[in-house]
Amino acid sequence: MKKLLATLCVLLCAFAMAACGGSETSYPDIPVAFEPDCPIMAALMADAPMRSISDTFHDALNALENGDRVLVFLLDGWGWEKFQHHIDMQPFLSSLNPEPALSVYPPITPVALATVLTGLQPDDHGIHSRADRRMNDGVTDIFAEAATLGRTVAYIQGHSGIIQTSLMPILSPDAGGPYGTDGEIFENARRNLDVDFLFVHFHGIDDMGHTYGPYAEEVGVRIALIDGYIQYLVENWGHGTVIITADHGMRRIDGNPYRLGDHYKFCHEDMIVPYIITQVGGSSNE
Numbered sequence: 187m188k189k190l191l192a193t194l195c196v197l198l199c200a201f202a203m204a205a206c207g208g209s210e211t212s213y214p215d216i217p218v219a220f221e222p223d224c225p226i227m228a229a230l231m232a233d234a235p236m237r238s239i240s241d242t243f244h245d246a247l248n249a250l251e252n253g254d255r256v257l258v259f260l261l262d263g264w265g266w267e268k269f270q271h272h273i274d275m276q277p278f279l280s281s282l283n284p285e286p287a288l289s290v291y292p293p294i295t296p297v298a299l300a301t302v303l304t305g306l307q308p309d310d311h312g313i314h315s316r317a318d319r320r321m322n323d324g325v326t327d328i329f330a331e332a333a334t335l336g337r338t339v340a341y342i343q344g345h346s347g348i349i350q351t352s353l354m355p356i357l358s359p360d361a362g363g364p365y366g367t368d369g370e371i372f373e374n375a376r377r378n379l380d381v382d383f384l385f386v387h388f389h390g391i392d393d394m395g396h397t398y399g400p401y402a403e404e405v406g407v408r409i410a411l412i413d414g415y416i417q418y419l420v421e422n423w424g425h426g427t428v429i430i431t432a433d434h435g436m437r438r439i440d441g442n443p444y445r446l447g448d449h450y451k452f453c454h455e456d457m458i459v460p461y462i463i464t465q466v467g468g469s470s471n472e
């Protein structure tokens with residue numbers, strides 16, 4: 187029944203929700219009704235994308251089951267509008283023609299990360315807030331699925347694992363370079379390009395967006411850096427499936443000069459992110 191409710195809620199989203207304001211496109215803010223019995227949401231979205239960030243799990247598993255290698259990038263806070271605004275700063279990512287995809291509510295990192303890793307909605311994986319770290323009993327993440335298939339796996343994170351997963355992440359604490367944890371994450375990813383399934387979570391786009399606002403030049407510069415990192419990693423991945431998406435988007439906020447971007451609302455900027463799936467170098471099972 188819960189699954190049915192969740193599905194219904196998501197389907198409702200697909201039909202009617204208005205979006206909230208972007209820096210370039212202005213939509214009216216709409217109130218979000220939140221009912222404890224249906225934590226997905228009670229808001230509706232017009233022209234919702236066909237894709238969801240939960241596709242990451244299903245697309246990755248499908249490729250692994252077909253004997254393919256899979257490389258996944260999760261770009262924290264890389265919203266659809268942010269992508270469009272800074273498109274000239276990401277020649278590699280834009281060349282892969284992203285499609286819009288729907289995040290989950292609330293659009294915050296642990297909730298969306300759990301969905302990306304399990305293919306489940308929050309009501310089913312059990313992560314609803316930043317305080318939640320442990321998924322529901324019986325939930326299987328993509329790392330466990332890959333291990334069951336006998337595939338080698340590496341999971342690259344920033345300074346913490348964010349939520350508990352079946353595989354301990356390789357952490358990449360900031361060693362004092364100019365790019366937060368992004369440089370360390372890139373180095374750890376580069377050292378693990380020989381595995382069958384590599385999951386890499388970059389954080390800098392979100393961090394810079396919180397500080398400067400999602401449409402600031404500083405954010406574009408960080409996206410350009412990560413665009414270059416991803417190009418290098420993809421070109422050195424050899425062959426297999428590559429999936430690139432985000433956990434949530436971001437919108438500009440006012441009132442705090444030290445925090446000009448945020449994400450937690452059911453609105454277009456927070457909820458819609460890019461999604462890329464592509465094949466590089468021919469599949470592994472050819």
Ligand SMILES: [Zn+2]
Nearest residue numbers: 262263295433
């Ligand atoms: Zn995030």
Ligand SMILES: [Zn+2]
Nearest residue numbers: 263392396449
């Ligand atoms: Zn954030």
